[in-house]
Amino acid sequence: MSAIRGFTLLACLAFPGLLLAGDKDGQVEAEMDATLLYLAERDALGSFDQPLTISRPAQVRYELGAVVDVRKPDPRGLEVLAITPDGAAARMGLKTGDRLVAINDRRLDGQAAPAPLLLDAVRKGHGAVRLLAARGKSRIQLTGQADTTAIPAYQLTVGDAASRHASGCGYVSYSAMPPASEGLFESFITRIDGRSTPARINLLRVPAGRHVLTVQELIPEHRLSASQNLQRRLMQRQSMARAYKTLVVDIKPDTDYRVATRLHKDRLDRGSIRANEYWEPVVWEQRAIRCR
Incomplete structure (x- = not known):
């Protein structure tokens, strides 16, 4: 109704x-x-x-x-x-x-x-x-x-850009290739603090301070077996956006935080994949970069 x-x-x-x-x-x-x-x-x-x-x-x-x-x-x-x-x-x-x-x-x-x-x-x-x-x-x-x-009258501002310059800024990124030898693979940051990220921009400037990233895993299919990929697709189709995970990052000024997907090889059974427990988003590297 x-x-x-x-x-x-x-x-x-x-x-x-x-x-x-x-x-x-x-x-x-x-x-x-x-x-x-x-x-x-x-x-x-x-x-x-x-x-x-x-x-x-x-x-x-x-x-x-x-x-x-x-x-x-x-x-x-x-x-x-x-x-x-x-x-x-x-x-x-x-x-x-x-x-x-x-x-x-x-x-x-x-x-x-x-x-x-x-x-x-x-x-x-x-x-x-x-x-x-x-x-x-x-x-x-x-x-x-x-x-x-x-x-009553009101005014609400979401994502006030003015605060970026008051306390400095940093970056989060997801384009650099993480080391697969360490079980790390590419990710995609879909949202920051609940708001959508722009397409085709993988170095994202944010105000210094705590932020919540919504991350999608991009583990290549050849890293999983055919049956594991099948269970992953079924889980993603059923969960849709809930298949993404959040990562809380405390951003320091003039620092880039590179985000990746960590694959848990000990959680690739059917139940763990269907429960979306086979991966987690991580910051795998930090590097100094001037933010302005």
């Missing part, structure tokens, strides 16, 4: 982690971490080397307290799937099974996409709601006020 959405009306876009009234026991930080994790997993934070700044003025969130089927237009109106107890819709008398035909004189039984109509109608009404609904063979009119929540 992912296409069925609750009738929660926002005057503007807002992160869920910012809808908190206070920071009791670090709740804001915990919610923000969860929100950034959600965005990072979907590659929504952009490139790690470009700061991302999001700012919004003060907003108002309008909630009717009803779950409405807005997957597609319906000439009978939009079906009400659930009602929040003590919410605005319940106070107005709306019931599960009713169909919304119009809201604030905006028709919902036509061919236009219903979700934008709902949002726009309540926003322009500043939370005042006039509903025309179908209940069985009857038409009913309901009026009331949507519940509101004030959202």
Whole structure:
């Protein structure tokens, strides 16, 4: 039912982690971490080397307290799937099974996409709601006020580039050939601190300090047997991005940290490969390099 959405009306876009009234026991930080994790997993934070700044003025969130089927237009109106107890819709008398035909004189039984109509109608009404609904063979009119929540203005910067020059910078890289005789093979750094790395750049500048690298192993197939490669492909197909691993690196200024894949030859049985335990990302070499 992912296409069925609750009738929660926002005057503007807002992160869920910012809808908190206070920071009791670090709740804001915990919610923000969860929100950034959600965005990072979907590659929504952009490139790690470009700061991302999001700012919004003060907003108002309008909630009717009803779950409405807005997957597609319906000439009978939009079906009400659930009602929040003590919410605005319940106070107005709306019931599960009713169909919304119009809201604030905006028709919902036509061919236009219903979700934008709902949002726009309540926003322009500043939370005042006039509903025309179908209940069985009857038409009913309901009026009331949507519940509101004030959202303060905010500005969020992810990956502030200014900090690079304040504390120096270094590099992480993955292009140099690691010594295969030591069980080390090439890797690919897919993300830094949850943000995607640019294509075809394998010497990546980062601010000095702690960073979390997401690493993909690139062990050549000829280093494994046919059955081992089969198990690896099955694991990667099933796990997808979860087949990658993270590596925490404390970057010192003017230093390049070369990343590789270490193959664990004692963990090449079927169970270990399917559990993704046959390798780990490592820093195999550090070298001095001027960063500017």
